[in-house]
Amino acid sequence: MQVTVAKSFFKKMDLLKEKTEQAVKTKxxxxxSDAVDLSPVDTGAFVESWQINPRGERTRRSRSPAxxxxxxxxxxxxxxxxxxxxxxxRVASFDFEQLSGFTVTNTAPHIGSINQNNNLKTGLSPSxxxxxxxxxxx
Amino acid sequence: xxxxxxxxxxxxxxxxxxxxDVPSIAWENLSFSPTTGQAYVKPxxxxxRREPAVRGLNPQMYYQGIFxxxxxxxxxxxxxxxxxxxxxIIEAFEATTDVSYSGTIVSIRYAEREQGELDGPFFxxxxxxxxxxxx
Numbered sequence: 001m002q003v004t005v006a007k008s009f010f011k012k013m014d015l016l017k018e019k020t021e022q023a024v025k026t027k028x029x030x031x032x033s034d035a036v037d038l039s040p041v042d043t044g045a046f047v048e049s050w051q052i053n054p055r056g057e058r059t060r061r062s063r064s065p066a067x068x069x070x071x072x073x074x075x076x077x078x079x080x081x082x083x084x085x086x087x088x089x090r091v092a093s094f095d096f097e098q099l100s101g102f103t104v105t106n107t108a109p110h111i112g113s114i115n116q117n118n119n120l121k122t123g124l125s126p127s128x129x130x131x132x133x134x135x136x137x138x
Numbered sequence: 139x140x141x142x143x144x145x146x147x148x149x150x151x152x153x154x155x156x157x158x159d160v161p162s163i164a165w166e167n168l169s170f171s172p173t174t175g176q177a178y179v180k181p182x183x184x185x186x187r188r189e190p191a192v193r194g195l196n197p198q199m200y201y202q203g204i205f206x207x208x209x210x211x212x213x214x215x216x217x218x219x220x221x222x223x224x225x226x227i228i229e230a231f232e233a234t235t236d237v238s239y240s241g242t243i244v245s246i247r248y249a250e251r252e253q254g255e256l257d258g259p260f261f262x263x264x265x266x267x268x269x270x271x272x273x
Contacts, residue, residue: 112255127252127255128184128206130252131204131252131266132184135202135204
């Protein structure tokens with residue numbers, strides 16, 4: 001008996017790997033983009049505190065608003081775009097062959113007091129942002 | 139004609155109002171002053187998706203979102219009262235059941251709670267009811 005594995009099988013496997021990597025990248029990009037869009041921005045500390053990690057990695061970001069000036073409306077949008085780009089770069093840097101999932105965290109020190117900030121015209125508290133992210137991407 | 143969101147909200151609010159032993163309800167965008175020492179719940183409708191369910195012209199739409207109910211109990215008395223309240227609400231909005239209003243049937247995807255936290259003179263546990271509807 002003989003079993004021959006044709007070259008085309010390996011080509012298909014490579015293609016499958018490529019498509020899987022693309023799907024994971026797309027999902028990770030959607031999650032971070034939603035996180036940034038839903039984030040309230042005043043000084044930018046909260047949105048800067050988002051981090052995306054390969055599962056198992058424990059790097060955290062925690063940016064304090066203390067002593068930072070409030071951003072203008074244009075500055076807020078620019079800050080969002082800057083943070084989106086940083087998180088996208090982070091996603092692009094993942095080793096997809098080793099990846100077994102990813103986590104999105106925000107450990108801003110003022111997370112508990114954001115709801116009390118009347119300067120933030122946001123509809124969602126950090127805890128609600130977390131619920132929305134989970135709902136959209138579960 | 140009422141918007142689909144009006145009916146979705148009504149379906150959840152009517153159901154919440156009918157749950158036995160639920161304390162005062164701080165309805166969304168209505169004036170409510172919590173009384174220190176008295177439990178209350180604060181519901182909120184948070185739509186998260188609206189997209190075509192199929193391709194083509196005038197497609198059926200898919201809606202998804204969260205009906206979030208924050209359960210507040212007086213602080214300093216332990217978590218049991220908030221746990222009981224959250225359990226009661228989860229039971230009333232159990233996953234795979236439906237709520238309806240005026241012919242609109244909303245399906246529940248999941249009902250889950252988060253960790254409790256202190257909020258002023260209250261201890262609060264959020265319950266998230268995930269829902270969807272095709273319309």
